[in-house]
Amino acid sequence: MPCFFYGTCNYTSAYCSQSNKSDNSICSYSHLAQKVFTRYGLFYGMEFLSQPLHIQSYYTLNNYYTSMLPSKHKLLLVELVHKIYSFQRSNSSSMNYSYFLKVERFSLLDQYVVEKLCDLSRYIECFGSTLIVEITERHLQLYKYTIEGEYALKDAGAILALDGFTYESNIVLDVTRHDVIKLELSYVRESLAKAEFIEWLYTIKELGIKIVAKQVQTKEDYDLTLSLPFDYVQGYYEVLN
Numbered sequence: 645m646p647c648f649f650y651g652t653c654n655y656t657s658a659y660c661s662q663s664n665k666s667d668n669s670i671c672s673y674s675h676l677a678q679k680v681f682t683r684y685g686l687f688y689g690m691e692f693l694s695q696p697l698h699i700q701s702y703y704t705l706n707n708y709y710t711s712m713l714p715s716k717h718k719l720l721l722v723e724l725v726h727k728i729y730s731f732q733r734s735n736s737s738s739m740n741y742s743y744f745l746k747v748e749r750f751s752l753l754d755q756y757v758v759e760k761l762c763d764l765s766r767y768i769e770c771f772g773s774t775l776i777v778e779i780t781e782r783h784l785q786l787y788k789y790t791i792e793g794e795y796a797l798k799d800a801g802a803i804l805a806l807d808g809f810t811y812e813s814n815i816v817l818d819v820t821r822h823d824v825i826k827l828e829l830s831y832v833r834e835s836l837a838k839a840e841f842i843e844w845l846y847t848i849k850e851l852g853i854k855i856v857a858k859q860v861q862t863k864e865d866y867d868l869t870l871s872l873p874f875d876y877v878q879g880y881y882e883v884l885n
Contacts, residue, residue, distance in 0.1 A: 648677040648692065652734045653727040657697055672697060673720060675727070680744065680856065680878045683869065688876055689742025689776065694720060710782065714750045718757055721747065725764050732768050740772035746807065749783040752793035762800035769801045776824065781808035787815060794821055805856070811835060811844050819851050829859040829879075832872070842872070849873045 647660060655671035674697060677690040699708055712720075728743055735741075751757045765775040777797055779790075794804055798821075805824035806815065810831060817825070825848065835841040848855060857869040860879035869877050 647674040648690075649675055649727045649731055653730040655723065655727065669723075669726070671723070673723060675724065678878060678880070679882075680742070680876050682876055683874055689744055689774070691744035691746070691778065691878060692724060694724065694746075712748070714748070714754065717748050717751055718754060721745070721751060721757055722760060725760050728764060729767065732771055732773060736771050740774075741768070742774045742776055742803075743768070744776045744778050744805070746778050746780055748780055749786040749790050752779070752790040752797075753786065755793075758793045758796050761802065762796055765797065765800040765802040774803060775801070776803040776805050778805040778807045778826065781806075784814065791821065811838075811841050817848065817851060817853060819853060822853055824854045824856060826856040826858050826878070829857050829865055829868070832857065832868070845873050 649655075650660060653671075655669050657671035660671055660674070673694045676693045676695070678693055679687065680689045680691060682688050695705065696708065699705075724745060732741070745761070747757075747761070761775065761777060768775060779794075798804060803823045804821065805826055806813075806822055807826050809815075809825040809827055845855065854875040855873065856876040856878055857865075857872075857874045858878050860866055860869060860877040860881045862881055865879065866877060866881055
């Protein structure tokens with residue numbers, strides 16, 4: 645599949661030559677957009693799944709991101725931020741978007757990265773769009789150190805989501821700090837036999853925190869999410885079909 649930003653950004657590469665401008669930056673990643681729908685089938689937003697254009701054959705994507713250095717993740721985020729700027733400008737009159745960006749916890753300790761995300765959030769808000777900073781489940785030991793960056797993002801209008809959240813998580817949900825949690829549908833299926841798990845989902849709803857079901861691939865998956873208090877579904881199943 646072609647990159648979501650093909651033809652709407654100022655990056656070039658041997659795989660994606662979009663223009664001959666001498667001031668173009670070199671592209672390092674291709675980005676797929678996985679759609680997120682409301683439980684009622686309305687388009688809500690998209691999460692960007694970034695894939696490096698150059699990766700060693702012995703690396704899986706999971707290994708690549710798990711072992712990614714902060715400096716390299718910083719470059720990925722900056723590239724993605726710049727591409728969203730260009731895309732939003734190119735589509736300013738068409739529709740509003742909710743952009744889900746995966747961010748590692750260590751990047752929330754980097755003031756430059758936080759400021760870039762805050763600036764992007766303020767910019768796209770002018771077009772009626774929203775930035776959703778999706779904090780990964782990795783590096784949980786940094787949780788107590790990222791609060792300053794998280795509140796800076798919220799002050800800039802961004803929504804904060806916790807990716808790969810579980811009932812067993814050591815993170816205590818706080819509605820002033822967390823807006824959304826995302827659960828893998830495979831994990832949900834494994835947990836359905838536990839009565840406390842269902843009660844936990846409804847408790848989260850009562851807190852005012854939105855819940856996203858990931859990995860929704862089939863109608864059976866979608867029907868399962870409708871039987872539970874999920875607000876959004878994400879995956880390759882087109883809810884509107």
